[in-house]
Amino acid sequence: MSKGVDEIFRRAKEGQPLFVERNALSPEYVPDRLPFRDEQAGAVAEVLAPVLHDSKPSNLLLYGKTGTGKTAVARYVISRLRKEAEIKQLATAYVNTRLANTEYRTLALFADALGLPQEKRIPFTGLAIGEVMDRIFEHIRLTEARVVLVLDEIDYLVKTFGDETLYKFTRSNERLSPGFVALVGISNDLKFKEGLDPRVLSSLSEEEIVFPPYTVDELREILTARAKTAFRPGVASPAAINLCAAIAGSEHGDARRAIDLLRIAGEVAEREGLREIDDTCIRRASDKMEHDRVEEALRSLPIQNKAILLAVSKFKSGTNTGELYLAYANICRRIGIEALTQRRVSGILAELDLLGLIEASVVSKGRRGRTKKIQLLIGSEALQKTLLEDAALASLE
Template sequence: MSIDEIIQKVLTARIFKDRERLRPDYVPENLPHREREINRLAEILAPAVKGARPSNAFIYGLPGTGKTAVTRYVLRKIDSYSKNYAPSVGLRFAYINCRNENTNYRVLFTLCCCLDEKVPFTGLSTAELFRRFVRTLNTQRMLFFVVLDEVDFLVKVSGDDVLYKLTRINPELHEARLSIIGITNDLNFVEYLDPRVKSSLGEEELVFRPYTTEELADILLQRARTAFNEGVLEESVIPLCASLAAREHGDARRALDLLRVAAEIAEREGSPRVLEEHVRRAYGEIEKDRAVEIVKSMPLHTKLVVAAVYLLRNKKCEATTGEIYDAYKSLCRKLMMDELTQRRISDILNELDMLGVVNAKVTSKGRYGRTKVVRLAISEKALIDGLKSDVRLSSFLSCEILG
């Protein structure tokens, strides 16, 4: 295809009206099926427009249930109210995604930047940084909202020291007040938070439940109205995206991704409409990417365990835990690494089963009793793509696995 043809195809493409509307960070004008959560959060935060410090809030729920979108939506409203009606309150916001700012230093650095306090990017102690932050807060009368989204990343990487200090900061302040909104999709995280942090962060708690298939369909329909030209979606496209995205738990991000990728596939092919078949292909692509990402983020020994399952698949499609352990040990020897115990490998296999990377089931083997057999549950290509990106494995794998 020539450049002219490529550009011509884009110019004549009729599928998207505004593709930005399907991007993950776009906050839509309304959020169907989250009225209750929006109102609840608004009730908690609204005292701010009159200058009172709102309670801290802790929001949790599975991925893609609208936590970030609802929080940004409510904050945006409160911000515009306070600017118009109560500028003297001095409302300020900091939105921090702790997946990116995942150390105590970086969080404090970002908070200082939000208050226009110049601090060095590295080099101070966090205690000193915290002192400067408090000092700056105290120079003005203000109400400062700190949103720590995906806060589990911060605590896992850097501990809960800053979180603890922030929840205890108000008695140290004169004219300023600070409220925290913590958000997480890791439900176990709540359990290993320091109980003192947990109780002060969770002055108010909001739980976001997964969407149902019908709710996802409504969400998609509403986004589709502004994102696509009229009539380009085959009727079954939205219900199919919704039901595929609800398979594990009702995740709006997955539903929107599916719709966007399906439309992109249709557009690439020059199809005038998005069809069911495009959604199915989009599902395949997304699942593969997800599997690759899961494998990439595994610790080294977990990667070796999946590699062992993969290597055994040629002999038979299912392997026992004993066989996997032997194969894993021989990989460790080749890499000149110490091996983990069989008990630990058995735990890793259970984790992999929960992640959907392998299927494990217990079968009865006649007089030898019961044994667990394991098979790979993701595509081989996804597995290899995921493992290849690890430099420690790539050269070794190229002869061992890629053959």
Template structure:
């Protein structure tokens, strides 16, 4: 019976007139044929990489910019064109893309690179030197120029910069092949942690991608919407509103594209023929909740306990709480779940990290002759955040926890 009911439901849903032509163009993984408002950066990239078409080694490049400023799309776009022109000129150019958020260790990176060139290297088990030797052996089997795009390169550096040092020195061991790197990062300061030798060789050229403004984001959305949606589906105010929301988020075009896609999905589920302003506003709320859920899920246990303390105080009527009050409740939570109790200074650092992630808002306030303290205000929806916290089996016993509120605490 259930299968028949599902059959009917799917048939009904398939019979609904779709409003999308091609939803994939609104996803971050899509690389468009043209990139608006990034001519200067694309030209800079092409000017550096053109030496590959002459058979020479291009300079290594570091690309910086906030999330959603077109860094990855521009790198992949130029890389694709480099390969295409290389084919026309009968010059072997290979552009390899690696997401360092997923492939975040020296071994994984080298194994992944070797596998992309047909070498069957296991993802674990070999000495790293052996994997590196295999990679050099397979690429040096013919005359070619290889450009490795390391997206989110800062995630790789957090686990050590040995692999960058080795890759930057690889050309001295190669007879036919040449290797160049493009590092892409949202973090302008990550090079501070690099070995000076790696820093100088990796950052031979630097390209900055500035944030988009609302008008530029509107242009991007217009171009993608023409491919993504059927004619006349979007109400006039939808794209300007998506652009305005994203411009507030430091000119994040990726955020704008997500808004435009999720708004369409909400309209489609309601079987509405048009995407309206209300769908964009609801998409904004949904994306924000989804973002919070993802961030909270990946927090270390101690950070979750600190956040749990803030929520506990909030649920007991405390709005602006001090770090001292948070620490008081945090200690009680740790005792309840048999976790090590960190120092108050360390918990204050954890609150600063949660502030940077946008989960709380920590404001330094003066208490006159009593000095200064931080007041903590929750910046995320309580119910969904609590739900994610208690999905962690270590925090599950705290669902019905009631803190002992001391008399020093104030409402």
């Protein structure tokens, strides 16, 4: 055991660090220049420019698939805007509505970004949505704040909670003058406008900018630029960068994935004590990303979902809802937790399906009824190993 540790330390000491600026490959990093996005950045800047003359800019929608640079462009332009702006009351906020997860928390994060005074702070639960809204508007009115609010993954907000909140935002500005709230919406979903109230739509999409996916060539150039700041010279060869760009490019030009891949490949190479990133590192990084994704998903599951998954893993060749429920109830008994109802278990199975951990499709077996056909999509050994790390399940050894 200790030999392995020593070995790792020895190698780490001998090998030179490959990174000089690891941050340049982190997801939050906003580079000085955004290659291939000059046009879009310029367009965003043009829309927001009126802020500099203290008037409210048009609301704006940014469209494009994941990893096409929407968020980066928005952040980039906002940071430049802050630099230029002489108005004291300028406030900018960025909220990712999917990460915020609920309407309430989206508003709470927005309020945080505005810096509401201590006694007006939004607690993480307990207030009516309307009350939160009132506090925010009240604050903006009192401080005469000029606010640019970026709502990332706005399609998620609308899809799950409706467009009520957006409607209120778009209608609030009369009351706030001379302050205002300008919205910058970011959406992955090109069709999300269809479900929107026409009044919201016309106000929200006063301006629209579309972000096309990156081509493999563009990805390559982006990676080359990032690699130059991130690594020592010679660490990331053109061939290595090509491969990263190709792997990510085959998944619809997602720059975020490409950058993650390169960073992780660099970490793999560093740990191995290599001088440069080779193909094997990249392949392993690619596997690791997939593996981490699954493991992370497993770990963060509630205990009931874990018990259900564990029950699924007992059936080598698939099972159905009724049979699974018995196995699950048995596990619950053994670890001493209350079993959920079959209705709920059925719902959780659908959630696990959505996460890509199992496949649960409805099949009809004629006289023998209708049920979900359930199949594990990941290795059952790895799954059990990860799940049994949970103290509550450990007694199943």
